[in-house]
Amino acid sequence: MLFNSIAYLVFLGLVWVLHSLLPLKWQNRLLLIASYVFYGSWDWRFLSLIWISTLSTYYLSHAIARTGSQKQRKRYVAFGAMLNLGILGVFKYFGFFHESLQDLAGALGISLHGPAIHIILPVGISFYTFQAISYLIDVYRKDYQPSQSLTNYALFISFFPQLVAGPIERPSHLLDQLEKPRRVTGEMLHEALYLLLWGFFKKVVVADTLALRADAVFSADEFTSGMVIAGTVAFAFQIYADFSGYTDIARGSARLLGIRLNKNFLFPYFSKSPQEFWSRWHISLSTWLRDYLYIPLGGNRRGELKTYRNLIVTMLLGGLWHGAAWNFVLWGGYHGAALAIHRFFKSTYKSRSGTQHSVVSGLIKLTLMTAVTLYGWLLFRASSFQQIQDMTSGLFSSEPAALFLATFLKTCVYGAPLILVDFVCYRSNDEFAIVKWPLVPLVLFYLALIYGILILGVTNVQQFIYFTF
Amino acid sequence: MFSSSSTSLSKKRLLLIVGILTGAVVLLEILFSSLLPEGLMTQSLRGKCDYIVSHPAPDIQVMGDSVSQGGIFANRLEETLNAHPGSRPVTVRNDSLGGTSPLFAYYVLKRQLRAGHKPDVILFAPNMAVTSNPIPERFWGRFARPGEMAESLRLGMPLSDMVFGLACRLSYTMRYREELRGAVTAGNLEFFKTARLPVELPGSESVESQPAPPENPNETFDARELPWMLKQPFRPLPYVDNHIRAFIELAAENGIHIFWIPMPIPQVVSDFQRESGTVAGFERYLQSFATEYENVRILFPESAVYPDSHFKDTWHLTDFGAWNFSGTLGEALTMYLSENPELLPGTAR
Numbered sequence: 001m002l003f004n005s006i007a008y009l010v011f012l013g014l015v016w017v018l019h020s021l022l023p024l025k026w027q028n029r030l031l032l033i034a035s036y037v038f039y040g041s042w043d044w045r046f047l048s049l050i051w052i053s054t055l056s057t058y059y060l061s062h063a064i065a066r067t068g069s070q071k072q073r074k075r076y077v078a079f080g081a082m083l084n085l086g087i088l089g090v091f092k093y094f095g096f097f098h099e100s101l102q103d104l105a106g107a108l109g110i111s112l113h114g115p116a117i118h119i120i121l122p123v124g125i126s127f128y129t130f131q132a133i134s135y136l137i138d139v140y141r142k143d144y145q146p147s148q149s150l151t152n153y154a155l156f157i158s159f160f161p162q163l164v165a166g167p168i169e170r171p172s173h174l175l176d177q178l179e180k181p182r183r184v185t186g187e188m189l190h191e192a193l194y195l196l197l198w199g200f201f202k203k204v205v206v207a208d209t210l211a212l213r214a215d216a217v218f219s220a221d222e223f224t225s226g227m228v229i230a231g232t233v234a235f236a237f238q239i240y241a242d243f244s245g246y247t248d249i250a251r252g253s254a255r256l257l258g259i260r261l262n263k264n265f266l267f268p269y270f271s272k273s274p275q276e277f278w279s280r281w282h283i284s285l286s287t288w289l290r291d292y293l294y295i296p297l298g299g300n301r302r303g304e305l306k307t308y309r310n311l312i313v314t315m316l317l318g319g320l321w322h323g324a325a326w327n328f329v330l331w332g333g334y335h336g337a338a339l340a341i342h343r344f345f346k347s348t349y350k351s352r353s354g355t356q357h358s359v360v361s362g363l364i365k366l367t368l369m370t371a372v373t374l375y376g377w378l379l380f381r382a383s384s385f386q387q388i389q390d391m392t393s394g395l396f397s398s399e400p401a402a403l404f405l406a407t408f409l410k411t412c413v414y415g416a417p418l419i420l421v422d423f424v425c426y427r428s429n430d431e432f433a434i435v436k437w438p439l440v441p442l443v444l445f446y447l448a449l450i451y452g453i454l455i456l457g458v459t460n461v462q463q464f465i466y467f468t469f
Numbered sequence: 470m471f472s473s474s475s476t477s478l479s480k481k482r483l484l485l486i487v488g489i490l491t492g493a494v495v496l497l498e499i500l501f502s503s504l505l506p507e508g509l510m511t512q513s514l515r516g517k518c519d520y521i522v523s524h525p526a527p528d529i530q531v532m533g534d535s536v537s538q539g540g541i542f543a544n545r546l547e548e549t550l551n552a553h554p555g556s557r558p559v560t561v562r563n564d565s566l567g568g569t570s571p572l573f574a575y576y577v578l579k580r581q582l583r584a585g586h587k588p589d590v591i592l593f594a595p596n597m598a599v600t601s602n603p604i605p606e607r608f609w610g611r612f613a614r615p616g617e618m619a620e621s622l623r624l625g626m627p628l629s630d631m632v633f634g635l636a637c638r639l640s641y642t643m644r645y646r647e648e649l650r651g652a653v654t655a656g657n658l659e660f661f662k663t664a665r666l667p668v669e670l671p672g673s674e675s676v677e678s679q680p681a682p683p684e685n686p687n688e689t690f691d692a693r694e695l696p697w698m699l700k701q702p703f704r705p706l707p708y709v710d711n712h713i714r715a716f717i718e719l720a721a722e723n724g725i726h727i728f729w730i731p732m733p734i735p736q737v738v739s740d741f742q743r744e745s746g747t748v749a750g751f752e753r754y755l756q757s758f759a760t761e762y763e764n765v766r767i768l769f770p771e772s773a774v775y776p777d778s779h780f781k782d783t784w785h786l787t788d789f790g791a792w793n794f795s796g797t798l799g800e801a802l803t804m805y806l807s808e809n810p811e812l813l814p815g816t817a818r
Contacts, residue, residue, distance in 0.1 A: 439485065451497075455642060
């Protein structure tokens with residue numbers, strides 16, 4: 001049941017009506033059943049994986065809280081993390097490592113014959129696994145008291161708006177809301193309306209239309225600079241509209257039920273440095289990686305060189321989290337290197353000349369960061385190392401290409417609303433700045449979204465990119 | 470948390486916005502429906518249905534979608550069948566409805582029988598791709614009557630399709646979103662220009678003699694350009710299957726024989742579907758009907774592969790392709806009917 005389907009709208013409408021009629025205890029039970037129905041609509045067999053993750057982390061968290069022995073606490077948390085990462089490893093990475101090992105052995109002249117294993121990737125497994133692990137670690141660190149209600153905890157792991165593609169929530173944020181009485185205010189409902197309409201628009205109008213242009217470029221056999229740039233810019237808008245559109249629909253759906261989910265995007269394409277980009281792009285993942293990987297590795301507390309190492313290792317694993325393919329690892333490593341280089345220059349520049357801010361320097365930084373981000377998307381979207389090589393060489397070829405102009409124009413037209421709305425909200429430092437507009441422009445804005453979705457929306461339902469991660 | 474006064478204020482503001490928005494949408498939709506024309510496809514669909522229901526049925530009636538509408542020439546078929554004169558000439562009419570699915574065939578036959586017009590034989594030629602994508606929003610939005618809507622739900626149509634379909638019925642924008650999209654994004658105003666033309670009615674085929682061979686005999690289709698519907702595995706939706714069964718059973722109750730006709734496909738589609746197991750799945754599906762129902766017969770066990778030059782696109786035959794296929798179909802049907810004269814009473818050869 002995809003968010004951009006009529007089935008989801010009917011489902012959400014039914015859940016919303018029933019939810020508003022029930023008391024809290026029954027509200028959570030209803031949401032839990034609804035979440036399992038939602039997840040089971042993809043493949044009911046994978047419900048067993050969610051149950052394993054839920055039950056193991058729930059009971060281990062209680063065991064951790066009960067025992068006084070630090071050694072025992074460590075064993076429990078390690079066991080829980082290994083079990084959940086093990087499931088993720090088998091379902092998401094087994095085939096990848098199996099193939100990579102065979103390729104490596106082949107390159108060394110050793111023949112490894114084994115049966116070809118094809119494991120279906122359960123949708124959303126990377127998201128709920130990270131959420132369950134963060135809960136266990138927070139309990140271990142005594143940052144959070146284990147939940148006393150299995151229903152509430154199971155709902156925290158499987159809450160349908162954010163189950164399949166985040167935002168990855170922390171127990172202190174989502175579980176706390178699930179355990180307390182909720183009140184749906186008029187403001188929340190209005191924000192929900194805005195998030196749902198804007199999210200659907202981004203997905204079905206911007207992302208799905210630009211996907212066709214980006215796909216046309218990335219499936220070509222030969223590349224020229226215009227093509228590569230236009231295709232990569234189209235993909236940059238596509239992935240942002242797709243993922244942030246999903247997140248907005250998730251947050252809008254949750255707000256209808258009186259629950260506020262975390263922000264996952266904060267105008268990322270206005271970033272002026274890699275550090276700023278990662279504080280604005282997929283925020284729930286980058287903060288997860290910071291708190292549960294980068295800081296435990298030592299963060300920036302053990303000298304500059306180790307900080308660079310920690311940044312690169314964190315981002316390499318962050319890249320691998322996105323998918324079982326080497327280009328994601330390369331993409332992660334590339335961003336890790338960008339973070340390290342930026343950190344090096346920032347400390348050098350700061351120590352020599354202090355901090356200077358001007359419009360010109362801001363524009364230069366914005367342009368440089370946009371170029372870094374775009375090349376990163378090329379690595380991310382490419383289907384092979386060979387294609388990365390071909391497209392990179394293509395950047396230096398100036399032969400005219402028919403695909404360039406059509407792709408570029410379409411990207412400008414369809415990307416413009418995205419940039420305009422982001423710019424309005426960025427300038428006022430308020431993601432709901434538009435909601436506060438006067439009545440007439442606001443209604444016209446909503447009408448434009450509704451008719452944009454109806455007329456320009458791609459009707460053949462497309463899956464969200466991040467559902468495959 | 471918000472104070473109660475700000476909450477009530479924002480609830481009032483929200484109600485006002487939702488109210489104005491709803492009013493504006495309703496007003497726009499009323500304006501669109503009053504000022505803009507209904508689509509040619511809708512006019513044609515309704516016009517053809519009215520024609521079928523109000524006119525005597527032919528001996529042999531072709532039913533299907535746009536693929537059979539343009540791919541089977543009734544007059545060519547009639548000519549071939551009547552080349553071996555029996556006691557009375559056989560009449561053939563192509564009542565296929567472009568842009569529809571097997572759901573429509575069932576309800577058209579039902580309306581037709583209720584009006585007292587019964588064919589002896591139906592050549593049923595639905596495209597296999599529409600069994601998993603039956604265009605329910607067109608059924609709800611442009612065709613179905615209340616009783617038919619209720620029956621389609623009883624036969625298993627999902628609630629979400631009903632909601633979407635009803636929205637299409639109520640909203641001009643939703644009903645013609647594909648056409649409006651073409652107008653907005655590509656400046657294609659054909660929809661608005663052609664909608665006032667008279668609709669094409671059954672029996673108005675203009676091809677009387679062999680059409681010219683294709684202009685570009687070397688044209689080939691690329692596997693990468695296949696439409697997504699043709700790449701889908703053959704997996705008929707349960708409610709489509711239920712409607713097909715209801716169609717066959719209704720025909721059986723009224724003594725109508727059904728010949729299920731797989732339409733020709735280009736090589737690239739055949740290769741793709743053979744590799745993906747779609748061809749085998751479709752064959753098994755056809756055979757299961759022939760085994761289960763006495764009134765269902767299969768003339769060709771699978772889709773014939775025709776040269777690319779016989780197609781306008783990866784779905785539809787050109788006039789030349791249709792001419793050839795209608796001839797082949799006519800020959801096969803003549804042979805079958807000569808061995809089974811009871812199927813068409815009074816035409817023993």
